[in-house]
Amino acid sequence: MRSAADLVDRLTLVVPDFPEPGVLFRDLTPTLADAEALRTITDELVAAFAGGFDLVAGIEARGFLLGAAAAYAAGTGVVAVRKAGKLPPQTLIEHYELEYGVAALEIRADQLAPGTRVLVLDDVLATGGTVEATCALLERTGAVVAGVGVVLELADLGGRARLEGRRVHAIRLV
Amino acid sequence: MRSAADLVDRLTLVVPDFPEPGVLFRDLTPTLADAEALRTITDELVAAFAGGFDLVAGIEARGFLLGAAAAYAAGTGVVAVRKAGKLPPQTLIEHYELEYGVAALEIRADQLAPGTRVLVLDDVLATGGTVEATCALLERTGAVVAGVGVVLELADLGGRARLEGRRVHAIRLV
Numbered sequence: 057m058r059s060a061a062d063l064v065d066r067l068t069l070v071v072p073d074f075p076e077p078g079v080l081f082r083d084l085t086p087t088l089a090d091a092e093a094l095r096t097i098t099d100e101l102v103a104a105f106a107g108g109f110d111l112v113a114g115i116e117a118r119g120f121l122l123g124a125a126a127a128y129a130a131g132t133g134v135v136a137v138r139k140a141g142k143l144p145p146q147t148l149i150e151h152y153e154l155e156y157g158v159a160a161l162e163i164r165a166d167q168l169a170p171g172t173r174v175l176v177l178d179d180v181l182a183t184g185g186t187v188e189a190t191c192a193l194l195e196r197t198g199a200v201v202a203g204v205g206v207v208l209e210l211a212d213l214g215g216r217a218r219l220e221g222r223r224v225h226a227i228r229l230v
Numbered sequence: 231m232r233s234a235a236d237l238v239d240r241l242t243l244v245v246p247d248f249p250e251p252g253v254l255f256r257d258l259t260p261t262l263a264d265a266e267a268l269r270t271i272t273d274e275l276v277a278a279f280a281g282g283f284d285l286v287a288g289i290e291a292r293g294f295l296l297g298a299a300a301a302y303a304a305g306t307g308v309v310a311v312r313k314a315g316k317l318p319p320q321t322l323i324e325h326y327e328l329e330y331g332v333a334a335l336e337i338r339a340d341q342l343a344p345g346t347r348v349l350v351l352d353d354v355l356a357t358g359g360t361v362e363a364t365c366a367l368l369e370r371t372g373a374v375v376a377g378v379g380v381v382l383e384l385a386d387l388g389g390r391a392r393l394e395g396r397r398v399h400a401i402r403l404v
Contacts, residue, residue: 074319075315081318083317083318083338085310085312085317085338085341086338086340086341088298088307088308088310089285089307089308089309089310089341090307091285091301091306091307094301094302094307094308095305098302111265114295117312118294118310120292120294120295121288121294121297121298121310123295124262124268124294124295124296124298124302125298125299125301125302125308127265127268127299128269128272128299128302128303129302131265131269132265133262133263133264133267134262134263134268134295134299135259136259136262136263136295138259138291141249142291143257143259144243144245144248144255144257164259166260167259167263
């Protein structure tokens with residue numbers, strides 16, 4: 057049986073200068089389009105935090121793919137952490153900087169009971185800004201961040217240091 | 231046991247005048263944040279097309295949630311049908327009109343072997359423009375659309391007629 061990391065290496069597309077010159081883009085869509093890889097990656101992310109979470113948060117848009125698969129696998133729901141302007145009021149909003157630009161994320165606070173243990177999932181951990189903003193949003197509702205799971209961690213960009221004190225599981229460090 | 235339709239009725243948020251005046255927005259994010267609803271909805275969509283598909287297509291962004299959960303449940307991969315500009319080249323692109331505006335969707339053709347039977351999933355079937363564009367994209371690659379599954383179908387907007395000849399399963403008609 058191939059490991060999740062092996063499947064990620066074999067299937068992920070590495071594209072230079074996308075979406076801007078100087079950025080090395082890693083496209084996980086071919087990886088998630090593979091049945092074995094989707095199952096193996098999802099199972100590893102769930103197993104890494106098994107029993108420790110009540111809900112999964114998926115970060116728009118690619119984190120929705122991992123978040124929903126993991127929620128189904130773990131028998132929880134999935135809360136959508138959305139880009140600003142997509143959710144009807146009332147929302148909580150958090151602004152942040154990302155690898156190439158600025159952005160904002162929103163959630164609906166009424167989807168989270170205080171004390172809910174939430175596993176945060178996204179495809180790639182780069183500078184950590186997106187994940188950090190997501191954790192801040194969740195904690196503003198009274199939820200507890202159970203951990204952070206990603207498929208790829210870009211080690212040079214310092215995301216892990218920014219999430220110091222949090223439990224982080226990356227399937228593949230590059 | 232509550233049916234998927236019952237859970238959708240109970241949990242879905244109906245918001246008038248969002249994102250524009252005159253639009254009645256149905257927010258399924260609270261529904262998918264509920265463990266029982268996520269499982270029941272996903273299982274019904276998979277069961278409706280059981281054995282008839284090899285791959286699931288999820289339409290960005292809310293269709294990613296359903297697409298990935300269904301792909302995991304069915305043991306297939308999930309292909310991401312993305313808004314224009316998100317995927318690295320080379321892509322196929324399809325322009326279309328939607329309920330309030332115009333848009334374009336893209337996929338990477340190299341994720342689909344000819345003859346692959348693809349189940350198209352999205353949250354809401356409204357005018358059918360988004361789903362029709364998705365089916366057109368998939369068929370341009372040589373794939374076969376096995377069917378279309380949605381959580382909510384807005385009957386007054388004519389999406390079903392636009393998809394005539396296709397197998398469509400909606401959990402709830404409103």
